[in-house]
Amino acid sequence: MSNTTTGELFCPLLQLMREHHLNNNTKANLVVVCIHGLVSCLGILENALILWVVGFRLKRRTVASVWVLNLAMSDFLATLMLPFFTFYLYCSHSWELGNPLCKTQASIFFLNMFVSAFLLAAISLDRLLLVVKPVWSQNHRSVAGAWKVCALGWLWAAINMLPYSVFRSVTEKLDGRYLCYHNFALILTSQATLERDCKVRQTATAISKFLLAFLFPLVVISGSYIQISLNLRHRSKRRKQSASWQTDELIMSNKDEASGATNTPTTRKTTNIFLKRVPSGPSLTLSPTASSPTSPSQTCQGQLSQSFSKMVTFVIAAFALCWAPYHVFCIIEVTAQYWNNLYLVEVGLPLATTFAFINPVLNPILYVFSCPNFCVRIRQSLGAVFDGLVEEGGGLLMVSGKSIRAHIRRKSSKDASFTMPGSPKGSSSTH
Numbered sequence: 001m002s003n004t005t006t007g008e009l010f011c012p013l014l015q016l017m018r019e020h021h022l023n024n025n026t027k028a029n030l031v032v033v034c035i036h037g038l039v040s041c042l043g044i045l046e047n048a049l050i051l052w053v054v055g056f057r058l059k060r061r062t063v064a065s066v067w068v069l070n071l072a073m074s075d076f077l078a079t080l081m082l083p084f085f086t087f088y089l090y091c092s093h094s095w096e097l098g099n100p101l102c103k104t105q106a107s108i109f110f111l112n113m114f115v116s117a118f119l120l121a122a123i124s125l126d127r128l129l130l131v132v133k134p135v136w137s138q139n140h141r142s143v144a145g146a147w148k149v150c151a152l153g154w155l156w157a158a159i160n161m162l163p164y165s166v167f168r169s170v171t172e173k174l175d176g177r178y179l180c181y182h183n184f185a186l187i188l189t190s191q192a193t194l195e196r197d198c199k200v201r202q203t204a205t206a207i208s209k210f211l212l213a214f215l216f217p218l219v220v221i222s223g224s225y226i227q228i229s230l231n232l233r234h235r236s237k238r239r240k241q242s243a244s245w246q247t248d249e250l251i252m253s254n255k256d257e258a259s260g261a262t263n264t265p266t267t268r269k270t271t272n273i274f275l276k277r278v279p280s281g282p283s284l285t286l287s288p289t290a291s292s293p294t295s296p297s298q299t300c301q302g303q304l305s306q307s308f309s310k311m312v313t314f315v316i317a318a319f320a321l322c323w324a325p326y327h328v329f330c331i332i333e334v335t336a337q338y339w340n341n342l343y344l345v346e347v348g349l350p351l352a353t354t355f356a357f358i359n360p361v362l363n364p365i366l367y368v369f370s371c372p373n374f375c376v377r378i379r380q381s382l383g384a385v386f387d388g389l390v391e392e393g394g395g396l397l398m399v400s401g402k403s404i405r406a407h408i409r410r411k412s413s414k415d416a417s418f419t420m421p422g423s424p425k426g427s428s429s430t431h
Contacts, residue, residue, distance in 0.1 A: 009185040011198035018173045036086040043079035043361035050364045066146040067123050075360030078112035081105045094177035099170045102180035106168040114157035117217040124224035206334050210327045314366040322359035325352040
């Protein structure tokens with residue numbers, strides 16, 4: 001298929017980019033190509049590994065694992081496009097792969113952008129509901145519901161991706177290179193309405209992706225975690241006040257007994273209502289027992305695992321840092337033809353795009369290092385790294401004929417450093 005696009009209308013910005021010549025520094029380009037090649041291979045292997053472990057090695061699916069699996073699917077698709085972008089850099093910033101691959105690469109790039117933003121906002125709202133509405137979450141929160149939300153996210157991303165896919169095309173530059181870029185004059189425009197159509201479409205796409213794929217999701221994420229923090233702080237304050245009140249009641253009761261005061265049956269009954277025996281010794285344990293009753297609030301708070309919350313925090317921070325430069329340069333691009341800063345856009349936008357591509361490569365690393373006892377678990381089993389990350393109340397990983405959890409328990413009994421202090425000999429903690 002020929003890359004030639006002669007006879008077509010070009011927007012003013014695209015026409016400037018066709019006439020512009022970049023500085024050809026072969027040594028610098030070679031270094032960038034090598035780095036891109038390594039990052040491409042690493043990203044594909046990482047996300048394929050995440051998909052294999054979370055998608056096929058989990059015996060019991062949880063809501064948390066559904067979130068991670070869909071994020072990994074989006075990141076895996078994005079990293080599959082990295083070799084094409086690397087080849088574009090290798091060809092001295094010339095797209096030699098034709099128009100179909102140009103549209104495919106752009107479509108998956110923007111699909112990953114919208115899906116990641118949607119899923120991170122959905123995860124934040126899920127964390128908020130677990131804390132604020134624990135009873136409702138226990139009754140309505142399910143794996144099937146999580147899959148429906150993810151399907152809605154993919155559909156939402158596909159709809160928002162359409163304009164970028166439709167207007168993406170290969171344009172031949174005056175120096176003989178080929179540019180895979182948006183041509184907003186490609187469809188439903190004429191010479192008379194060219195300038196107006198280009199300005200409206202370019203501004204609309206830049207602002208819409210900034211709002212829908214960056215700003216609004218970050219507002220939802222920030223608002224959710226601020227509300228979670230305030231709610232937990234309020235509960236902690238109430239808990240301290242309740243403990244202080246019970247302590248005062250116990251002191252007053254002991255004083256009355258020491259002074260020889262006689263309690264009426266009514267008084268004794270009232271005291272027994274509010275005073276609870278404080279457990280001590282071996283009964284103080286970090287893990288819930290089958291005989292101890294737990295409320296829906298305690299159950300849902302237990303599901304809000306520290307490892308998953310830490311992972312979500314890291315992934316959100318990486319998303320904001322990696323995508324912020326890209327959106328900033330897209331806004332600058334809108335004004336490039338008016339402020340004569342085209343060189344800044346042509347140099348800065350590919351670098352910002354590279355930072356955006358780093359995000360799906362970085363996420364699997366954050367998944368792994370958010371898991372507690374990483375160094376111990378990675379030696380015991382590859383799949384066990386994700387056991388504590390996506391489980392909610394005891395998810396199990398499968399091995400041929402055996403349970404990974406049993407394997408970890410046997411290994412942990414031999415590792416003194418992995419045994420909890422004060423626990424009986426041979427017992428271990430797998431969390």
